Amino acid sequence: MDKKSKLTGRPRDGRVSDALLRVTLLELAAAGYLGTTVAGVARRAATSKQAIYRRYRDKNALVAAALAHGFEAVRTEPPLRGSVAEDLRRYLSGLATAFAETPLGAAVRALASYRQKPEFAVVFDEAETGQRLALRQILIATPFEADMETRIDLLLGQLYFSLVFHGDILNADDIETSIHLVLGLVAPRDPAPFSGLPGT
Structure with missing residues (x-):
């Protein structure tokens, strides 16, 4: 049994399930995790709790x-491989747009404190894996391949830190600044010791 089937119970009509999932994101965005209930989702979706429980074993699975x-x-464009900066701009802008224009951003913020719950950890880990893979495909075989994982940490870190801790979505200027800083970073291999500090 794969991870998804463990989470979802018995999937039925795909269109009904898609509608329930969209409504659940809306409920999370409006009420937060604690305020989201199966009864509330059922009410918003104009269905019954029983219909939900036939598909999802409990609230966390839903x-x-x-x-x-x-x-x-989330719709992101594959890299064009013409300009690393442009490919990063397109990818990060796609993520930021999804966070801003769909309930996903507010849902991620609502669930950040509950990330370690096993059901949610699986989803967050898979999302991060996919996002990191997309960024690796942009950076690999370019002059910016060195320290690639750290560059990815910085790019995704700013996006999620801004979203979770400040409730803000990166705008075009923020993304542009982030890209220029990250592409300009080269980790020193043998840094010279600082002078004038205690103990030096």
């Missing part, structure tokens, strides 16, 4: 499936 659905719906 929320995890909704979060996965939100990440899967």
